Amino acid sequence: MKLLLIDAKYKKRIRLSRKALDLLKKFRVVALYASVQFSSKIQLVVEQLEKQGIKVVSSRPARTKEKYQILGCDCFSGNLKMKETPDAFLYIGDGMFHPLALVLQQKESSVFKPVVVFDPISKKSSVLARRNVEKILRKYKASLMKFISKETVGILITTKPGQQQYSAALSLKRKYPNKNFYYFLDNNINYSSFDNFPFIDVWVSTACPRIAFDDSLHIKKPIINLNDALRAEDVLSRLRIN
Amino acid sequence: MDYDLELGKVVAHINKIKAKNVLVQLPDGLKPHAKKIIDAIRSKTSSEAFIWLGDCFGACDIPLGLQSLKIDLVVQFGHNAFVKEAGW
Numbered sequence: 306m307k308l309l310l311i312d313a314k315y316k317k318r319i320r321l322s323r324k325a326l327d328l329l330k331k332f333r334v335v336a337l338y339a340s341v342q343f344s345s346k347i348q349l350v351v352e353q354l355e356k357q358g359i360k361v362v363s364s365r366p367a368r369t370k371e372k373y374q375i376l377g378c379d380c381f382s383g384n385l386k387m388k389e390t391p392d393a394f395l396y397i398g399d400g401m402f403h404p405l406a407l408v409l410q411q412k413e414s415s416v417f418k419p420v421v422v423f424d425p426i427s428k429k430s431s432v433l434a435r436r437n438v439e440k441i442l443r444k445y446k447a448s449l450m451k452f453i454s455k456e457t458v459g460i461l462i463t464t465k466p467g468q469q470q471y472s473a474a475l476s477l478k479r480k481y482p483n484k485n486f487y488y489f490l491d492n493n494i495n496y497s498s499f500d501n502f503p504f505i506d507v508w509v510s511t512a513c514p515r516i517a518f519d520d521s522l523h524i525k526k527p528i529i530n531l532n533d534a535l536r537a538e539d540v541l542s543r544l545r546i547n
Numbered sequence: 548m549d550y551d552l553e554l555g556k557v558v559a560h561i562n563k564i565k566a567k568n569v570l571v572q573l574p575d576g577l578k579p580h581a582k583k584i585i586d587a588i589r590s591k592t593s594s595e596a597f598i599w600l601g602d603c604f605g606a607c608d609i610p611l612g613l614q615s616l617k618i619d620l621v622v623q624f625g626h627n628a629f630v631k632e633a634g635w
Contacts, residue, residue, distance in 0.1 A: 306613060307620045309560050310606060312627040313550040313577060341627050342550060370628045376605065378635060399576075426549065467607025473634035492611060493602065513604060514635045531634050 312341045315425065319346050319397060321353050325423045325430035329395060334360045336391035336418075338375040338407065340398035343425060347373060347397055350423075354395075362389045378514050380406040381532055382413055394420040399427070402515070408433050409518055412442060413543040435547055441518050442546045448507065448517075448527030449541045452534055455506035457485050459499075463512035464492050470511035473531060477509065480535055496524050509534045550577070552584060557622055558591040566592075566620035570613060572599040574625040584624075594620075605629060 321329075329335055335354060339347055351361045364387045365372045366379040375396070379385060396404035407420045420433040435442075452458070458481075460474050471488075478486055487505065491498070494512055499505070508528040510517040517530045533540045561569055569592075571584050581598045588596040597618065599610055606629035609621060 306618060307564060307566070308609065309557065309620060309622045310627055311553050311557060311622060311624045313552060313625050316549055316551050342625070367632055368630045370630065374627075376629075378605075378607070381635065464611060465608050466611075467605070467609065467629050467631055470634060476634075511635075513607070535634070 315342045315346055317346075317425070319343060319350055319425040321350055321423055322428050322430060325395075325421065326353065326357060328421050328430055328432060329354065329359060329393065330357055332359060332392040334362060334389065334391045335421075336385075336387060336389075336394045337361050337363045337373060338366075338385075338394065338396050338403075339373055340400075340403050341369075341371065341374050343397045344371050344374040350395075350397060362387065362391055364388065375403050375406060377402050377406050380409040380514055380518065381530075382410055384410055391418055393418050396420060396422045397425060398422075399424045401433075402519075404433055405438065405519070406515075408435065408438050409441075411435070411545075412438070412445075413540065413545060415545065417545070435545065438518070439547050441521060442544060444521050444527075445518065445529065445533075446541065446544050446546060448521070448529045449533065449537050449544070451507045451527040452509070452529055453537050453541065456483065457504055457506045458487070459502060459505035459508045460486055460488050461494055461508055461510045461512055461516075462488055462490050463494065464490060465512070468512050470531060474509075474511045477531070477534060496520065499524065499526055548580065552577075552580065552624065554584065554587045557584070558587060560622075561588060561592045561594050561620060564620065566594050568597065568616060568618045569594045569620045569622060570597045570599055570610065570618045572603045572610065572621060572623040574603045577624050584622075607631070 606626040
């Protein structure tokens, strides 16, 4: 079976609004990212920012194919692979899933860099701060504590080839030889299915990492991501919540 | 339609590889345009075209079990290539 990917590029010109420029003018260095529909159409935005004396930086994050492109799963510190430290982020695109990755990847940062969002379709702009993920991070902190203290752990492994991380999940067993790990397989993770396994104290997701962040508030039991489980005590000590 | 669906490229690719059964997979925002895509494939190729009803979270999320329907090409819209890394 073959695969053809059509990224459905946005066809229109993208120009920042006056309000968006006003939100950005106080920053000296801005890191620019966009979803794939918009990432190749932002040269005019770069020119607008540079005309305001703002230095524009970016990168090709860990799981993307193009510079400026951000994916929802690049939500961990270091995933952006940036060489320079910005004063703020600018995200171009519609929806909040992608820009929230830019907020979540700062969950251990001592100084939070605001994320300005500009939607080229509605022309609306907004600013995301740590408070936008505060509820998620409070639950996440509690989940990390449970993971550290409890013994019976359910590891969620998806059969989706792009998300399947069984080999990486095995490193948990080596890291925590005193815990009991049970491996659960499914394609889509159905949260109500968790109730059928009451013996599990805490879940570790090795599927899409946004499950253990964004969806965690709909999941009764504690849930954390594999990366953070592997360094749970360190993450717990560094986690920043308002 | 503000997004380029590149239907010419899709049709040319299907004809080039002589795909017989094509699955079109779309993120929710593009699902309303499925008819336009399927109609183009049906009118300009000799393939049968199917629409994936369920989720399409990204290029990490290609449907499984398509062999039973002899699907020989998946065309996923809205995403580009995904670079898989160990762990997350």
